[in-house]
Amino acid sequence: MPNYLISFPASAMNVPAEELAAVGEAARQVIREAKAAGVYAFAGGIHTAVAPLMVEADSTVRQATYPQTREFDGGFCVLRLPSREVAVRWAARIAQACRCAQELREFGDDPES
Numbered sequence: 001m002p003n004y005l006i007s008f009p010a011s012a013m014n015v016p017a018e019e020l021a022a023v024g025e026a027a028r029q030v031i032r033e034a035k036a037a038g039v040y041a042f043a044g045g046i047h048t049a050v051a052p053l054m055v056e057a058d059s060t061v062r063q064a065t066y067p068q069t070r071e072f073d074g075g076f077c078v079l080r081l082p083s084r085e086v087a088v089r090w091a092a093r094i095a096q097a098c099r100c101a102q103e104l105r106e107f108g109d110d111p112e113s
Contacts, residue, residue, distance in 0.1 A: 003041055003107040004087040007076035010048075012100040026097035027075070034079055034090065043077035078107075 015023050034040040052065040052072075065072070077094065081087045087104055095102045 001080050001082055002087075002109070003078050003080050004084075004090070005076060005078055005105045005107065006087070006091045006094050006102050007074060007105075008098060008100050008102050009071060009074040011071070012074065013098060015099055023097065023099055027094065030090075030093050030097045031077060033093075034077070039079045039081055039090070041078040041080050043075070045075040046073045048073050 013023070031040065031043055051063050052069075053061055054064040054066075055061050075098070079087065079090055081090065084104075084106065087106070091102045091104045
């Protein structure tokens with residue numbers, strides 16, 4: 001069964017401060033439902049207070065990021081779902097809970113996993 005990444009950048013959430021707690025609870029409720037349905041793999045948010053590191057092929061480590069991911073923040077979840085259609089329905093539930101559009105991507109299978 002494929003894994004799907006459902007995510008959004010922090011800038012997509014345009015929610016008044018007084019409604020953030022309700023949005024957070026709504027999002028956690030959808031995740032609880034995904035767990036109960038047995039489709040939850042993992043979820044979280046990018047920890048913006050911890051700087052990204054680039055680890056080079058020669059093991060050199062530096063504080064940096066790819067230019068195209070400089071603004072990679074926000075929340076995400078990975079769900080194991082039977083089809084893209086089902087993934088769209090879960091993404092819609094999360095979008096409703098978070099009050100912002102969600103990006104949906106499918107992971108490719110690793111033949112050795």
